[in-house]
Amino acid sequence: MASGAVSNALPAAGTNDVSLEEPKKMTREDWRKKKELEEQRKLGNAPAEVDEEGKDINPHIPQYISSVPWxxxxxxRPTLKHQRPQPEKQKQYNSSGDWYKRGVQEHAVATRYRKGACENCGALTHKKKDCMERPRKVGAKYTGMNIAPDEHVQPQLMFDYDGKRDRWNGYNPEEHMKIVEEYSKVDLAKRTLKAQKLQEELASGKLEQVNSPRHPWGEEESNSQTERDHNSEDEDEDKYADDIDMPGQNFDSKRRITVRNLRIREDIAKYLRNLDPNSAYYDPKTRAMRENPYANTGKNPDEVGYAGDNFVRYTGDTISMAQTQLFAWEAYDKGSEVHLQADPTKLELLYKSFKVKKEDFKAQQKESILEKYGGQEHLDAPPAELLLAQTEDYVEYSRHGTVIKGQEKAIACSKYEEDVKINNHTCIWGSYWKEGKWGYKCCHSFVKYSYCTGEAGKEIANTEASLMEEQPEEEEHMTKPKTLMEVGCFPFSVRQILFNILATKFCRAIISLKITRLYY
Structure with a gap:
């Protein structure tokens, strides 16, 4: 029995596991059908196999690659998943923006010694033999005081081929601003020193003598020292003019003329205006971008600096020329010997006369229709701005011209439904407040989805309130103890009477409501 139980339990335990049975041997007929199907798939007469993701499997892939090991x-199942890289076996690399944090200080300091920390300083990130602090006479393990903060543990970064060779990884562009500020301060100091020297020379009188050299015949020298002093701010630039070697530019320090070739390099290139790959196509051979790169951004073509090369086709006389060409084709179809390229002057005169005749014909047709049917007064109506230049806004002004009434701030609408009256109530929920509870003002009910009882509900609520107020006073003046019958009899009888009154009025209200619905 025991052996049978074990043998029966083994298959049950292995039902959830992968079966290790070898594949069955195919018959000759099945093998022939399989080969024929493969040939049909290679010829394209039969549909290709589909894997579990719905992708077609190329029938020309060899069997030893496409077949899955048992x-x-x-x-x-037909699949190529076993030939693709397995995600669990792929190495995970850090992104190019990850880098070690420098100058990080941990400000969180422990207040007591922690188990496993340094016995000397109390930090948890190193041991006593690796401690860089001065050895204490009594370590932090025994004193529990002046525990040093933990050092920042740098992450273990692992980059791929490009990440290892990225020279700018970890560079902070804000560090360059320090250099810019330093050079700006040096430039400001140079200008201040130069202005101070000019003031000193002007005060001593040396500058006037130097700035007024004259020729022997009495005329001042045209290229005087004054012009050179005005250009003294550019002396530093002239010193390094010989070192300038930029492609496409020739620099002359005397004439200060820059000869530019090709396009101005400060302009944005066409292919850099919109980096979306689905935007306008840029042809690198002709350097043309015919479509508008800002078409899908919602910008107006009149507001952008560049709207594509096709805008040239719709500017100037392009549209009028297209209309003239269309007129030439229509006139040629009707028998007129005109051609835009062969005789443009004749076509232009003919097109002008055609437009004049067309306008005269439209004017005569309009006049004849108005004479026959009338309606000239509707065409001479004032513009809509004058017709609708009125408003229903009521504003009151004082004798001084100030607004007294009419410009009150509009009340903001609530996101909840307003003035909703349910269950025959005449007031909204929240119109009554008493003892920290909201209710209906029409019946003084504190239940939101209750039916309205009208004045009867108010009387009942007031009666109950008065009873609740009188009950403590009676208990204070009570001298003789009452029996249980005497205590419970009065409230019970009053409640029964009030309940009967409420029930009868409620039934009458329902009956009257049904009668009105039947009549209307």
Missing amino acids: YIDPSK
């Missing part, structure tokens, strides 16, 4: 997938 110990991986015993179901023998």
